[in-house]
Amino acid sequence: MNYVSRRSRFPFPPFFFRLAKLIAIGYLLAVYPLARIIPYEMTWENGPIENFQVLLLMVGALINWRLYKNFAGTVKMYLWQAVFFAVLTARELSWGQVFLVVGANKDGPIFQEFGPNQKLIIHGLVGLLILWLLVNLIRWVPWKRLLSQGRELPWCFLSVILASVFLAYIGEKGLLGLGHKVGQSLEELSEVNVYFGLCCLSAWYNAHFCQDRER
Secondary structure: OOOOOOOEOOOOOHHHHHHHHHHHHHHHHHHHHHHHHOOHHHHOOOOHHHHHHHHHHHHHHHHHHHHHHHOOOOOHHHHHHHHHHHHHHHHHOHHHHHHOEEEEEOOEEEEOOOOHHHHHHHHHHHHHHHHHHHHHHHHHOOHHHHHOOHHHOOHHHHHHHHHHHHHHHHHHHOOOOOOHHHHHHHHHHHHHHHHHHHHHHHHHHHHHHOEOOOO
């Protein structure tokens, strides 16, 4: 399968996506066993796993922002993706709350709570950004061309993302008899694969559709 548009300036060799598929699927299969054996401390807020999630999202945001600047702002989906990954990064950082550590307990760091006015401002700004993202997603994506890909769509990454979201939900709610520690580990580890899958989807879209013209 050729993932690279002839007019694209974002060339990916085919093995890049094959390797990414193997990583995503292999990691998905390993998530539950890993959740049972990794130290609980690794899943804390500001812990290694959360920091790796933030790193993945920042890479997605910075790469798309750099591509947007390189294309002199003509390929709008680079900007959309940069903002999208930036919003997810801010969410993983609890909108900056992770930098306000006031103590710790057996479940990790304790953070200072935002006041009602701060929460209102944050929720308002995030709501406006999400509305902007939705409007421009409809406006900038070449939906007919995208859907015409059919079997060529990145179904593997989409499936891994959905499965990882499901596992994260199970972990967060402690379903299937999972204890708090294993559930939290499952949630955080699954979120890593969600974000990795989103980065792969971004790369796939850029390779196929982001070309040197208004998009």
